[in-house]
Amino acid sequence: MKDELRVLLLDARVDRARDLARALKDAGCQVVAQLVAPVDLHATLRAVQPDLVIVDMDSPDRDTLEDMQRITSEQPRPIVMFVDESDSESIRTAVRAGVAGYVVKGASPERIRPVLEVAVARFEQFQALRNELARAQSTLAERKVIERAKGILMEKRGYSEEEAFRMLRKMAMNQGIRVAEVARHVLAAAELI
Amino acid sequence: MDPRLRIAAHVAGSERIEKRRLRIGFVPLADCAPLVFAKERGYFRRHGLEVELVREVSWATVRDKVAAGALDAAQMLAPMTFASALGLGGRELPLCTGHSLGLGGNAITVSEALYRRLVDANPEALIGRPVSALALRDLIERDRGAGRPPLRFGIVFPHSTHDLELRYWLASAGIDPERDLSLRVVPPPFMVQRLEEGHLDGYCVGEPWNALAADRRSGHTLITKHEIWNYSPEKVLGVSEEWIDRHPFTHRALLRALLEAAAYVDAPGHRLEVAHTIAGESFVDAPVGALHRALAAGGTGAAPVFHRNAATHPWISHAMWLLSQMLRWGYIEKPIDVRGLARRVYRPDLHREAAADVGLPAPLVDEKLEGVHGGAWVIEEATAPIAMGPDRFFDGLRFDPDRIPEYLERFAISSLRVRIDELAELN
Numbered sequence: 001m002k003d004e005l006r007v008l009l010l011d012a013r014v015d016r017a018r019d020l021a022r023a024l025k026d027a028g029c030q031v032v033a034q035l036v037a038p039v040d041l042h043a044t045l046r047a048v049q050p051d052l053v054i055v056d057m058d059s060p061d062r063d064t065l066e067d068m069q070r071i072t073s074e075q076p077r078p079i080v081m082f083v084d085e086s087d088s089e090s091i092r093t094a095v096r097a098g099v100a101g102y103v104v105k106g107a108s109p110e111r112i113r114p115v116l117e118v119a120v121a122r123f124e125q126f127q128a129l130r131n132e133l134a135r136a137q138s139t140l141a142e143r144k145v146i147e148r149a150k151g152i153l154m155e156k157r158g159y160s161e162e163e164a165f166r167m168l169r170k171m172a173m174n175q176g177i178r179v180a181e182v183a184r185h186v187l188a189a190a191e192l193i
Numbered sequence: 194m195d196p197r198l199r200i201a202a203h204v205a206g207s208e209r210i211e212k213r214r215l216r217i218g219f220v221p222l223a224d225c226a227p228l229v230f231a232k233e234r235g236y237f238r239r240h241g242l243e244v245e246l247v248r249e250v251s252w253a254t255v256r257d258k259v260a261a262g263a264l265d266a267a268q269m270l271a272p273m274t275f276a277s278a279l280g281l282g283g284r285e286l287p288l289c290t291g292h293s294l295g296l297g298g299n300a301i302t303v304s305e306a307l308y309r310r311l312v313d314a315n316p317e318a319l320i321g322r323p324v325s326a327l328a329l330r331d332l333i334e335r336d337r338g339a340g341r342p343p344l345r346f347g348i349v350f351p352h353s354t355h356d357l358e359l360r361y362w363l364a365s366a367g368i369d370p371e372r373d374l375s376l377r378v379v380p381p382p383f384m385v386q387r388l389e390e391g392h393l394d395g396y397c398v399g400e401p402w403n404a405l406a407a408d409r410r411s412g413h414t415l416i417t418k419h420e421i422w423n424y425s426p427e428k429v430l431g432v433s434e435e436w437i438d439r440h441p442f443t444h445r446a447l448l449r450a451l452l453e454a455a456a457y458v459d460a461p462g463h464r465l466e467v468a469h470t471i472a473g474e475s476f477v478d479a480p481v482g483a484l485h486r487a488l489a490a491g492g493t494g495a496a497p498v499f500h501r502n503a504a505t506h507p508w509i510s511h512a513m514w515l516l517s518q519m520l521r522w523g524y525i526e527k528p529i530d531v532r533g534l535a536r537r538v539y540r541p542d543l544h545r546e547a548a549a550d551v552g553l554p555a556p557l558v559d560e561k562l563e564g565v566h567g568g569a570w571v572i573e574e575a576t577a578p579i580a581m582g583p584d585r586f587f588d589g590l591r592f593d594p595d596r597i598p599e600y601l602e603r604f605a606i607s608s609l610r611v612r613i614d615e616l617a618e619l620n
Contacts, residue, residue: 040392043392058251059250059251063253063351063380064377
């Protein structure tokens with residue numbers, strides 16, 4: 001992990017945000033933006049590109065952040081919430097269950113840093129898992145396309161299954177594209193006939 | 194002793210209430226009215242409950258607090274309950290509802306600038322009601338040709354009725370919401386501001402945030418939720434399944450109080466009082482005028498309905514339509530037993546019990562064909578006949594809960610991620 005984490009801080013309470021920003025700096029983080037008023041979060045995130053977002057548990061921006069986590073093109077980021085010491089234990093449980101981490105107001109820099117590091121690590125793990133799943137799904141989809149293309153070649157040209165696959169592979173090599181891509185062309189052509 | 198309290202004490206099981214002090218979450222929207230009035234007019238107290246209403250500004254926080262027991266119950270978006278039960282985008286948490294907080298009350302609004310461009314693109318398509326999205330489609334095509342960036346529309350939460358309504362309306366005109374537009378989540382109280390600052394070109398949100406944009410002449414409402422689907426489901430009272438298991442009598446008392454409050458706030462003669470009460474900064478914090486206009490809506494049906502037309506009944510067929518759309522847009526990635534899930538989350542049986550306690554009629558059936566009634570009708574399969582309103586979709590399609598796979602197959606624009614044959618095996 002990079003030495004200096006670039007943090008975006010979202011909190012409507014100015015004094016609390018200021019205290020936390022100071023603690024974050026002491027913990028070796030760079031606070032790239034500190035927002036108190038509601039702003040257009042999409043534009044802000046794109047502009048400042050933080051490594052991590054720290055948001056107040058009761059911030060209205062939470063729904064927007066949650067939505068952005070879902071959309072890969074929005075470049076999801078790890079989120080850490082912070083709560084007041086006065087918040088009940090059950091709220092802390094909620095935060096712990098729902099997101100990567102949480103910081104309690106007034107926590108010392110030595111305690112903040114590990115929380116952020118764990119949040120980033122867990123987030124990266126989750127993203128890796130998600131990408132792997134997406135890859136597995138597309139491999140499965142590709143295999144289905146290739147099977148169907150083989151079926152068409154076998155039916156129309158009277159090839160054996162092996163011959164059909166060799167045919168697809170040859171076309172792919174000649175055109176410098178993937179077998180699945182060729183199979184897709186075959187299916188598209190078959191649909192036209 | 195207040196005579197009403199004495200009556201309440203006779204309601205079956207009220208002496209067995211497990212928990213009397215409750216914290217209930219609400220969000221600053223017109224349809225928090227039944228919750229506010231249940232407290233302000235003493236319906237909760239009458240049913241043996243001491244309720245603290247907690248104002249929340251994010252649906253994610255509402256869900257997390259209910260999950261952890263920091264809130265006992267809360268106003269929730271109907272699709273949130275299914276998303277939670279399925280663990281979409283987070284931890285799996287079985288949520289339930291035995292009470293629908295209202296029908297209708299949302300609308301799709303565009304900025305004045307976008308409205309002028311729509312008029313320019315296809316003026317005929319904006320004449321008459323309900324308005325189709327054809328002008329929007331023409332404009333999107335023109336913009337694409339000119340290399341302009343996609344239009345930005347706001348919704349309130351990833352899993353919301355707003356998202357599903359907006360997509361349904363867009364797709365019916367040939368707009369692919371995944372490809373042709375940028376949809377983004379913005380908290381309801383900030384919608385008008387984002388529209389005025391030019392960060393959004395339009396949005397789908399609950400009242401009063403459409404009426405307010407119109408009052409400020411910064412937005413133009415194209416179509417209401419009621420026009421998209423007459424008297425369609427909106428918010429529910431969400432609780433965790435575990436909470437109901439542990440507090441069955443408390444939950445029943447809660448529903449009794451809400452049923453009575455819903456009947457009160459629904460009366461046309463009470464809507465001005467409702468607007469005045471919830472306009473305060475501890476509730477919706479919006480101008481009374483916009484709220485009253487949204488709540489009265491000149492009898493067009495655009496105003497939220499809280500009690501009429503069996504509005505409090507959690508219809509399984511409503512739940513199943515919402516789930517059909519969550520499948521359509523690829524939010525649900527595995528084949529599911531739609532009715533099974535709907536019946537686990539929606540609990541019309543609990544609604545009937547509570548309605549019987551307070552002598553209010555309730556339907557005896559949990560499903561109906563949706564989109565078949567063009568006008569007023571009466572449902573006879575109820576503890577007493579109930580006058581019902583139309584339930585038509587603006588495109589004239591019907592929804593038969595027994596034919597979900599066929600229904601999903603007919604949509605030209607969809608991002609279905611499950612196979613129809615696998616879905617058909619379960620439904």
